[in-house]
Amino acid sequence: MKLGNLELENCFSLAPLVGITDTLFRSIAKRYGCGLVFSEMINSNGVLKGGVSYLKKLEITPEEEPVGIQLAGDNPKIMVQAAQMAEASGAKILNINMGCPSQKITKNKAGCALMTNPALVKEILQAVKNAISIPLSIKIRLGWDDKTMNYLEIAHIAESEGCVAVFMHARTRAQGFSGQARWPEIKKLKEYIKIPVIGNGDVTSHEKALLMMRETGCDGVMIGRGALGQPWIFRPFEPTLNEKKALMLEHLNKSIEKYGEELGIRLMRKHFAWYSQGLPHSSQFRKNIHTYTDPAAVRNYIEQFFKDLCSPNMTSVVSASTANVCY
Ligand SMILES: Cc1cc2nc3c(=O)[nH]c(=O)nc-3n(C[C@H](O)[C@H](O)[C@H](O)COP(=O)(O)O)c2cc1C
Numbered sequence: 001m002k003l004g005n006l007e008l009e010n011c012f013s014l015a016p017l018v019g020i021t022d023t024l025f026r027s028i029a030k031r032y033g034c035g036l037v038f039s040e041m042i043n044s045n046g047v048l049k050g051g052v053s054y055l056k057k058l059e060i061t062p063e064e065e066p067v068g069i070q071l072a073g074d075n076p077k078i079m080v081q082a083a084q085m086a087e088a089s090g091a092k093i094l095n096i097n098m099g100c101p102s103q104k105i106t107k108n109k110a111g112c113a114l115m116t117n118p119a120l121v122k123e124i125l126q127a128v129k130n131a132i133s134i135p136l137s138i139k140i141r142l143g144w145d146d147k148t149m150n151y152l153e154i155a156h157i158a159e160s161e162g163c164v165a166v167f168m169h170a171r172t173r174a175q176g177f178s179g180q181a182r183w184p185e186i187k188k189l190k191e192y193i194k195i196p197v198i199g200n201g202d203v204t205s206h207e208k209a210l211l212m213m214r215e216t217g218c219d220g221v222m223i224g225r226g227a228l229g230q231p232w233i234f235r236p237f238e239p240t241l242n243e244k245k246a247l248m249l250e251h252l253n254k255s256i257e258k259y260g261e262e263l264g265i266r267l268m269r270k271h272f273a274w275y276s277q278g279l280p281h282s283s284q285f286r287k288n289i290h291t292y293t294d295p296a297a298v299r300n301y302i303e304q305f306f307k308d309l310c311s312p313n314m315t316s317v318v319s320a321s322t323a324n325v326c327y
Contacts, residue, residue, distance in 0.1 A: 014227055034231075041111075095138065112144060181200070186199040
């Protein structure tokens with residue numbers, strides 16, 4: 001897939017996820033076949049003020065390239081400067097958040113609130129486009145609510161202002177994450193604009209990603225929650241149990257290296273819960289892993305959990321395909 005001058009290996013991308021899509025998770029997704037990974041939404045004002053936590057979010061490592069940076073904001077002048085900083089930090093594509101439903105963001109006219117102000121959307125896109133040389137894209141929802149679904153209008157503005165793609169989560173702001181993503185609206189968008197449309201919402205398996213493409217004709221698929229605990233979703237086959245164990249240990253080690261022992265382990269707890277989903281005794285695993293605070297104890301517990309999974313009396317519980325790899 002090509003987004004402007006950015007040539008991608010495939011049409012799958014990792015969605016921006018606050019608190020999750022850091023350099024570590026993005027590198028893992030990339031290794032498992034994701035064509036384009038995105039940073040979490042970064043507040044433009046925070047970037048400009050030089051807050052350390054914001055600047056850290058701009059960091060990009062070589063293993064995850066190409067990386068898109070997503071900015072949130074409502075002030076064109078501030079967004080221009082933040083966009084330039086994102087480009088300088090190595091982003092290969094910029095994305096503007098027009099979909100965040102959180103009141104903390106929308107009360108400042110940013111996130112999905114931008115969709116209610118097409119004139120401001122135009123102003124921001126024009127200003128940012130003129131200030132950067134990397135491709136510009138937007139991520140939208142269907143609209144604020146069912147009565148004001150204006151994704152076609154906003155996408156048209158993006159196309160006219162030189163954006164290279166529209167990423168669309170097929171729910172309204174009012175829907176939050178409830179109900180089903182409305183894939184037929186992705187099809188409508190694809191038929192309405194000429195620039196690539198990347199569909200997003202409720203893709204929980206590789207097969208479902210292909211289904212979304214077939215049903216909507218979209219050019220690419222962005223996956224968020226479906227990648228949690230299964231970052232291999234971007235390729236058509238699952239890793240073995242041994243690979244899953246190795247991945248959990250590697251992710252843990254890198255998390256400790258990046259964030260220090262205490263925070264590194266704490267941040268991994270949600271990932272451990274996701275990684276273990278669907279495995280036998282996963283609820284026990286989740287309960288126990290939370291009690292360990294020492295890196296060696298966490299590692300040992302993971303080793304033991306997988307060893308038990310591969311014990312002869314467990315192999316009948318673990319599905320045949322994954323059990324084979326224990327030996
Ligand atoms: C924990 C979490 C954090 C999110 N953070 C962002 C974000 O920073 N920027 C954004 O555009 N969307 C964000 N989203 C929305 C996702 O990118 C995506 O649009 C949504 O989850 C629907 O896709 P999915 O069904 O594949 O998860 C977030 C969603 C979740 C669940």
